[in-house]
Amino acid sequence: MNEKIKKIYGIDLGTTYSSIAVVDEYGKPIVIPNSDNQHITPSVVFFDGENVVVGDVAKESSKIYPNEVVSFVKRAMGEPDFLFEYKGKSFRAEEISSFVIRKVVQDAEQNVNEKITDVVITCPAYFGINEREATRKAGEIAGYNVRQIINEPTAAAIAYGSVAPSQEKVVLVYDLGGGTFDITMIDIQSGAIEVICTGGDHNLGGKDWDDRIVAYLLQEFQNATKSDEDILDDPDTCQDLLLSAEKAKKVLTHRDKTPVLITHGGERVKIVLERQKFEEITQDLIERTVALTHEMLEEAKKKGYWNYDEIILVGGATRMPQVAARVKQEFSTEPKVFDPDEAVAKGAAIYGWKLAINEGMKKRVTAKTGKTIEKIEEARDDTELDNVLEEVEQLVAEDTGYSLSDIKRSKVKIKDVTSKSFGIIAHDSKDAEVVFNLILKNTDVPNVITKTFGTAIDDQEAVSIQIMENDSSETISTPNQAIVIGTAVLNLPPGLEADTPIDITFKINQEGRLEITAIEPTESRRTVRAVVKTRSVIQGEEFDTAKERRQKITVS
Numbered sequence: 001m002n003e004k005i006k007k008i009y010g011i012d013l014g015t016t017y018s019s020i021a022v023v024d025e026y027g028k029p030i031v032i033p034n035s036d037n038q039h040i041t042p043s044v045v046f047f048d049g050e051n052v053v054v055g056d057v058a059k060e061s062s063k064i065y066p067n068e069v070v071s072f073v074k075r076a077m078g079e080p081d082f083l084f085e086y087k088g089k090s091f092r093a094e095e096i097s098s099f100v101i102r103k104v105v106q107d108a109e110q111n112v113n114e115k116i117t118d119v120v121i122t123c124p125a126y127f128g129i130n131e132r133e134a135t136r137k138a139g140e141i142a143g144y145n146v147r148q149i150i151n152e153p154t155a156a157a158i159a160y161g162s163v164a165p166s167q168e169k170v171v172l173v174y175d176l177g178g179g180t181f182d183i184t185m186i187d188i189q190s191g192a193i194e195v196i197c198t199g200g201d202h203n204l205g206g207k208d209w210d211d212r213i214v215a216y217l218l219q220e221f222q223n224a225t226k227s228d229e230d231i232l233d234d235p236d237t238c239q240d241l242l243l244s245a246e247k248a249k250k251v252l253t254h255r256d257k258t259p260v261l262i263t264h265g266g267e268r269v270k271i272v273l274e275r276q277k278f279e280e281i282t283q284d285l286i287e288r289t290v291a292l293t294h295e296m297l298e299e300a301k302k303k304g305y306w307n308y309d310e311i312i313l314v315g316g317a318t319r320m321p322q323v324a325a326r327v328k329q330e331f332s333t334e335p336k337v338f339d340p341d342e343a344v345a346k347g348a349a350i351y352g353w354k355l356a357i358n359e360g361m362k363k364r365v366t367a368k369t370g371k372t373i374e375k376i377e378e379a380r381d382d383t384e385l386d387n388v389l390e391e392v393e394q395l396v397a398e399d400t401g402y403s404l405s406d407i408k409r410s411k412v413k414i415k416d417v418t419s420k421s422f423g424i425i426a427h428d429s430k431d432a433e434v435v436f437n438l439i440l441k442n443t444d445v446p447n448v449i450t451k452t453f454g455t456a457i458d459d460q461e462a463v464s465i466q467i468m469e470n471d472s473s474e475t476i477s478t479p480n481q482a483i484v485i486g487t488a489v490l491n492l493p494p495g496l497e498a499d500t501p502i503d504i505t506f507k508i509n510q511e512g513r514l515e516i517t518a519i520e521p522t523e524s525r526r527t528v529r530a531v532v533k534t535r536s537v538i539q540g541e542e543f544d545t546a547k548e549r550r551q552k553i554t555v556s
Helices: 056-064 093-112 129-141 152-163 206-225 235-251 275-281 283-302 321-331 343-369 373-378 382-400 404-409 540-550
Strands: 008-012 017-023 029-031 045-048 051-054 084-086 089-091 118-123 145-151 169-176 181-188 192-201 257-264 267-274 310-314 413-417 421-427 433-439 447-454 462-470 482-491 501-508 514-520 526-531
Touching (some): 008 093, 008 152, 008 343, 017 093, 029 343, 045 056, 045 093, 051 093, 093 129, 093 540, 118 129, 118 152, 129 145, 129 540, 145 343, 152 169, 152 181, 152 192, 152 310, 152 343, 152 413, 169 283, 169 321, 181 283, 206 257, 206 267, 206 275, 235 257, 267 275, 310 321, 382 404, 421 501, 433 447, 433 501, 482 526
Parallel strands (some): 118 145, 169 310, 192 413
Antiparallel strands (some): 008 017, 045 051, 084 089, 169 181, 181 192, 257 267, 421 433, 421 462, 447 501, 462 482
16 A cells, blocks of 8 residues: 555444444454454443543443443533533533543554544434534544534445445435434435435433333332332432343343342342333333334425335344334334444444545546546536546555545445524514524535525614524424524614515535525625524533643543
8 A cells, every 4th residue: 555545433422332433454344342342332431530431431330429420421412501510620511422532532543553533423313503513522622633423324324335335225224322313214326325304303212211111110119118219319229220221121132031130228129021011111112213204204205205125223222122023013124233333333434434535536636637626527528527537546546555446436425414494583474483494304415595585674783693493394484493503693784675685595514514694785795604603512611621621631
């Protein structure tokens, strides 16, 4: 290999477990084991004095030090009110997640014996702008160059498509992880992977099944001891029950029943949990995933997709037998379990590898022609582009050591959609406030949309633009269905009449980041531009403090 391309690693930042992967010298994605030689690391953080412990030790420590351990922090990403207090210091969800990222990267560096600088991080498809920006910030606080935030089902589909690249099919990716659920329809073609629609709930996952077991165990303990004490008020007992619940759930994947021993206040109670009972107390959770799947399928029909070829199950929680059984029953299709723990990380690694290869290609094209690929494409000279690319592909293959077929595979186009709608507060014909959505949910990204609005009154001094995010699929929705994710103010020249046009443009990029431009198209051409930076995401002094603390806090 004459010239090494910049390696970009893929990180699956999960609610319960995280992992990291890279494409090896043979063009295959591999998950890199951690220091315990495991492919997944519990996303659990234990504050131990001046240091932080992440992983299995942290998870076990939750039994003894429940108030010093943070779990399931992914569910708090982008939440403005989440703060974890430890020894007089406050930690936001982004910083706690950064410790998980540091742990998986550090372990990977020890394994591959090289410095890791650039990463792609995954997030649930149903994450909004707040959560996506928080995920990016977590990677930056950890000290890494976050090249892209990509959707978990998209990453899984990329990994799935790499296994059988010649097969063209429409698949449903049913992704039930530890804390989130996504259902996504993806059209896998020989030269492209196109997301059609996505839906889900980022507060529905395996943890909810655990919580149902805990509630059942509490009830059975109270029946056995003839007591109405809520033993979950005891942090030690609560943590012990949570760990026991997760263990019981995993055992019931293979067995029909499992014993659980509860010790509290001098009482010891043995409870036998049967799979049938477990499925009974969690039935509504699985039905929620089915309902969300139907909602997504209805959205897909609006885009002309009435059928699909396969359903693939990813995410550790899909190992529960009730998942495959219920999916088969509802959709009359035998689902395929596809690499549930590793598919997302592998897909992220392939995406990162694709970015790196494409960068190498662009540099070669520019060096050879003096033009960028974009300039050649603009000139519509297909023959020139084809000839140049064919030669450059061969050179990049020789430089990197990858096969020519691998280089061609890296050119697969990946098209995603937005999981939310984005608009502004406006007034309808009855002067009532409404949300006018410029970008609708399941719109292809990247995308640019411009709409013209009018000023409200004569001599209006400024236009305050409230940028809204919501789950509606309609152009007009109500403000109580939406959240404010940003604001922008356009100052106006004096003397304008009411209904003076204001052009508002929403530009959304590949990973769902939003920019807006508002222009008053009179002679003054006054303009305001803003990249939506939500107030609920760590920034400013807090962000700087978190980065500074990185130098002082050791993660192990």
